[in-house]
Amino acid sequence: EVQLLESGGGWVQPGGSLRLSCAASGFTFSSFVMNWVRQAPGKGLEWVSGISGSGGSTYYGDSVKGRFTISRDNSKNTLYLQMNSLRAEDTALYYCAKSLTTRLRGGFGYWGQGTLVSVSS
Amino acid sequence: QSALTQPASVSGSPGQSITISCTGTSSDVGGYNYVSWYQQHPGKAPKLMIYEVSNRPSGVPNRFSGSKSGNTASLTISGLQAEDEADYYCLSYTSSSTLVFGGGTKLTVL
Numbered sequence: 001e002v003q004l005l006e007s008g009g010g011w012v013q014p015g016g017s018l019r020l021s022c023a024a025s026g027f028t029f030s031s032f033v034m035n036w037v038r039q040a041p042g043k044g045l046e047w048v049s050g051i052s053g054s055g056g057s058t059y060y061g062d063s064v065k066g067r068f069t070i071s072r073d074n075s076k077n078t079l080y081l082q083m084n085s086l087r088a089e090d091t092a093l094y095y096c097a098k099s100l101t102t103r104l105r106g107g108f109g110y111w112g113q114g115t116l117v118s119v120s121s
Numbered sequence: 122q123s124a125l126t127q128p129a130s131v132s133g134s135p136g137q138s139i140t141i142s143c144t145g146t147s148s149d150v151g152g153y154n155y156v157s158w159y160q161q162h163p164g165k166a167p168k169l170m171i172y173e174v175s176n177r178p179s180g181v182p183n184r185f186s187g188s189k190s191g192n193t194a195s196l197t198i199s200g201l202q203a204e205d206e207a208d209y210y211c212l213s214y215t216s217s218s219t220l221v222f223g224g225g226t227k228l229t230v231l
């Protein structure tokens with residue numbers, strides 16, 4: 001059974017940093033693109049970032065490019081999101097999502113339950 | 122990258138059919154057959170309902186179907202049931218090697 005368990009969320013002041021983790025199990029982690037998707041309170045879904053199975057290719061949405069860094073450790077079956085220069089508008093529930101295939105384009109077959117990030121002074 | 126355009130809300134009675142549209146451009150929806158649809162109930166994680174425009178994952182009822190014409194993709198739910206009441210989002214691959222969601226549609230079953 002595929003399981004994705006996010007952690008690392010919390011409260012941080014504007015300009016601060018936070019690192020999210022997503023522990024994966026139940027599938028060959030290194031074979032799939034992994035993603036972060038966020039949802040601000042009462043708002044819609046926003047794709048944040050994706051990373052290839054090897055970690056050699058990374059992809060970012062315009063709103064986080066240059067501030068967030070996605071990475072993975074295939075030996076630990078864990079996905080990360082390093083978030084720097086955080087802003088109030090980054091406040092959201094952050095989901096880890098497994099792509100359907102080895103490529104970015106196919107959609108997300110599995111989602112975690114999310115970890116909440118709150119940015120405020 | 123601007124969000125894809127979805128109607129804010131749609132509604133239908135049990136047993137009826139509804140269609141939710143998702144409009145983009147030739148750089149996303151129109152340019153690739155990589156549109157997927159997600160159902161989200163309040164307080165829950167999204168669930169994949171359709172991938173690659175018209176494919177249904179195992180376990181998704183065949184009441185759910187997807188299609189695309191030009192720059193607009195559509196999700197149709199036939200034989201509406203009370204449990205279909207949820208928010209629905211489309212997602213498309215883009216020419217910039219990114220992904221973009223629609224703004225979401227709230228489905229109300231009357």
